[in-house]
Amino acid sequence: MAGGKELTVITYRGIFQEVEEARGMYSDGYRDQSAVVALDGGDMKEMGIEAGRPVHLETASGDVVVAAKLSEEAHPGVAFMPASPWSAQLLSGEVGEDGFLELKMFTVRASSGEGRVTSIEEIEAVIRAP
Amino acid sequence: MAFCTGCSLLCDDIVVDLDGGKIGKTMNLCRKGHAHYSSIGSGRLTPCVDGSEVGVEDAMMAAAEVLAGADNPLLFGWGASTLEAQRAGVDLAKKLGGAIDDPSSYSQGLITEKIIAGDLPTCTLDDVRNFADVSIYWGDDPSSSHPRHMSRFSYFPRGEKRQRGYEEDREAIVIDVRKSPTAQIAADGFFKITPGGDGAFIEALVASLAGKIPKVEDKKRMLNLGTKLRKAKFGAIFTGQGLAHSLRGDLSGFVSLVGKLNEITRFSVIPTLGDYNTRGFNQTLFDETGHVNSVSFKDGVRHGREFSIARLLDSCDAVMVMGSDPAAALPAAIAKKLERAAMVAVGSHRNMTTDFAKVSVPMAVAGIEAGGSCLRTDGVRVEFDGLVRSDHLSDVDIIKRIMEAV
Amino acid sequence: MISVMEVYQLLPKTNCKRCGLPTCMAFAVALISREKTIEDCTPLLEEAKYEKKLAGLRELLAPILSADATETGMVIHPEKCYGCGNCVVACPVNVASDPKGTAIGRGPVSGKAILMVEDGVVKCVNVDECRRFGPEKVLCNACIATCPSKAIEFI
Numbered sequence A: 001m002a003g004g005k006e007l008t009v010i011t012y013r014g015i016f017q018e019v020e021e022a023r024g025m026y027s028d029g030y031r032d033q034s035a036v037v038a039l040d041g042g043d044m045k046e047m048g049i050e051a052g053r054p055v056h057l058e059t060a061s062g063d064v065v066v067a068a069k070l071s072e073e074a075h076p077g078v079a080f081m082p083a084s085p086w087s088a089q090l091l092s093g094e095v096g097e098d099g100f101l102e103l104k105m106f107t108v109r110a111s112s113g114e115g116r117v118t119s120i121e122e123i124e125a126v127i128r129a130p
Numbered sequence B: 001m002a003f004c005t006g007c008s009l010l011c012d013d014i015v016v017d018l019d020g021g022k023i024g025k026t027m028n029l030c031r032k033g034h035a036h037y038s039s040i041g042s043g044r045l046t047p048c049v050d051g052s053e054v055g056v057e058d059a060m061m062a063a064a065e066v067l068a069g070a071d072n073p074l075l076f077g078w079g080a081s082t083l084e085a086q087r088a089g090v091d092l093a094k095k096l097g098g099a100i101d102d103p104s105s106y107s108q109g110l111i112t113e114k115i116i117a118g119d120l121p122t123c124t125l126d127d128v129r130n131f132a133d134v135s136i137y138w139g140d141d142p143s144s145s146h147p148r149h150m151s152r153f154s155y156f157p158r159g160e161k162r163q164r165g166y167e168e169d170r171e172a173i174v175i176d177v178r179k180s181p182t183a184q185i186a187a188d189g190f191f192k193i194t195p196g197g198d199g200a201f202i203e204a205l206v207a208s209l210a211g212k213i214p215k216v217e218d219k220k221r222m223l224n225l226g227t228k229l230r231k232a233k234f235g236a237i238f239t240g241q242g243l244a245h246s247l248r249g250d251l252s253g254f255v256s257l258v259g260k261l262n263e264i265t266r267f268s269v270i271p272t273l274g275d276y277n278t279r280g281f282n283q284t285l286f287d288e289t290g291h292v293n294s295v296s297f298k299d300g301v302r303h304g305r306e307f308s309i310a311r312l313l314d315s316c317d318a319v320m321v322m323g324s325d326p327a328a329a330l331p332a333a334i335a336k337k338l339e340r341a342a343m344v345a346v347g348s349h350r351n352m353t354t355d356f357a358k359v360s361v362p363m364a365v366a367g368i369e370a371g372g373s374c375l376r377t378d379g380v381r382v383e384f385d386g387l388v389r390s391d392h393l394s395d396v397d398i399i400k401r402i403m404e405a406v
Numbered sequence C: 001m002i003s004v005m006e007v008y009q010l011l012p013k014t015n016c017k018r019c020g021l022p023t024c025m026a027f028a029v030a031l032i033s034r035e036k037t038i039e040d041c042t043p044l045l046e047e048a049k050y051e052k053k054l055a056g057l058r059e060l061l062a063p064i065l066s067a068d069a070t071e072t073g074m075v076i077h078p079e080k081c082y083g084c085g086n087c088v089v090a091c092p093v094n095v096a097s098d099p100k101g102t103a104i105g106r107g108p109v110s111g112k113a114i115l116m117v118e119d120g121v122v123k124c125v126n127v128d129e130c131r132r133f134g135p136e137k138v139l140c141n142a143c144i145a146t147c148p149s150k151a152i153e154f155i
């Protein structure tokens, strides 16, 4: 995991994501609402990422490309991401000593991404791969 | 009046124009509820076995076969099921000698368990509307997840002892790591904490309630909050995923804070639960076993985190997922285990879990296509009829049919 | 918000009184409050030299004149609305006229509510009942302050 910037990601749920989910998870609308990461303005500048551009997020568990979104609030070092199959690819499957899974907060390496946002079909293919 | 099963508020004042048996114009459904109603027309699950479409009856028989052949089956999901289906599900788990669990095992299960067991004081949302003068939303953003929470119950409506409207009669406090839409409304009542900082916030609040100087940056604001809570006549704390995840398994600080508040005045806790009948499942299992989730019926009744989906997938040999999508919500490593498991998925719509299932069985959307009963997030029982005719079987009929066949 | 000065700059500034008001400045105020329409300023419409100003004025006032803008200047952005009903329940007119419905957090029952949620988004009816309307208007902002998503604004 060389390069990029280390960020603490926190997941949340937004109403428009839930609306798109009810309409169907295999739609562009659901991807547009889910495959995003809200970044601090200063962090975006530092990484050379513009709003709407792809961001590559990587952890020891997996990686995805999502679209960057500029946060209205300042929160350097922290990024917010809708809880979705995209954020799930970055979560560790190991339970902690207390038996709990961490689903809400994790550390990623973020960098300006190449190409386009990962599709849900690609995520399913990664899960299916041996 | 119709009901909405779009979230655990189960709004019961919905007006629907039924246009020749089809859903037309709706009144009072929030945007999420409206999307839920509209969803009956798209993305529906089809009955499949090993990737080929079959009849529903065949799919149910294949499901029974998968479960009957297993030594350690796990029955998971249940939040988006009626009380009747949940009851049948517990019976099925018993009959199979399997385990049963729901998403509360990685969400608010511990908080709900303490409420059901009486270790945390609670009240109904109607009490909140009638009496509450302080509403605390903790790691909870109902504006996004339960859009009518604040307007129906917790902040804006008039109630018996709350006749003057929110500006004069109520106070909204939001404790969160980000300025959520709910925090936006609370304006000056928003307390921003650092990620994972809930425990420290609890300590500071306990100190300020006791009149001690809290160890936080803005001491004055925390002391003011302490004073405000001391003066409350009827307080309510709404808990969300954010709080549950931050405190993980250790609720002792939170329970003692609520205890301290209740030595001074009255404060109740109501969790804001995700699926429309999460509370119903937790209650149903608790009534049967004394636990709200993660129970195995293999040798009597056993409970523990080792029977939660996160841990059990390593040892179980078949999984039935009921109205849920753990493959989308859980870490990829766990989704991989689900994908490899002998899995049956029962659900109304296609999702990642149904995509990975060996057998999929479509069901009706309760509240719209089928009737039933369930518990609102505060434990109040709600009963409804189906609104439109549907070819889909109800959740309880599916579970009963599978149970007959195993 | 559209400022009076912006509107004034696009008027003939001759104070000819043909609109029935003493000054172009007064007319600018009346345009924003929707008591007058652009058509009331005949010189602007008739004289070719004001063509550019007229076009600019129409563009500037377009949001006020759009079909979405009700007579109070209320603009609803349905794409932003959560349908949460906060505005519906907080609106003082609803509270007064619909005590068994919106006032207590439910859908309207009296037929007199002015804000309600239809098909998942807010809708304004009987707008002449809004407190911002009419000669005794007050600057009510209950439906704006309670909104989680800035889906209502007044222009």
Ligand code: SF4
Pocket (backbone or CB within 6 Å): B004, B005, B006, B007, B008, B009, B010, B011, B028, B029, B030, B031, B032, B033, B034, B036, B146, B147, B148, B149
């Ligand atoms: S708040 Fe929940 S139950 Fe009520 S209409 Fe919205 S989605 Fe349905």
Ligand code: SF4
Pocket (backbone or CB within 6 Å): C011, C012, C013, C014, C015, C016, C017, C018, C019, C020, C021, C022, C023, C024, C025, C027, C028, C040, C041, C042, C043, C044
């Ligand atoms: S008619 Fe037009 S130009 Fe004459 S005073 Fe009124 S606004 Fe000014």
Ligand code: SF4
Pocket (backbone or CB within 6 Å): C090, C091, C092, C093, C094, C114, C115, C129, C130, C131, C132, C140, C141, C142, C143, C144
């Ligand atoms: S301005 Fe006031 S009276 Fe008018 S719709 Fe909004 S809340 Fe109601």
Ligand code: SF4
Pocket (backbone or CB within 6 Å): C080, C081, C082, C083, C084, C085, C086, C087, C088, C117, C121, C122, C143, C146, C147, C148, C149, C150, C151, C152
């Ligand atoms: S306009 Fe705002 S307050 Fe009113 S229903 Fe829509 S989102 Fe809620």
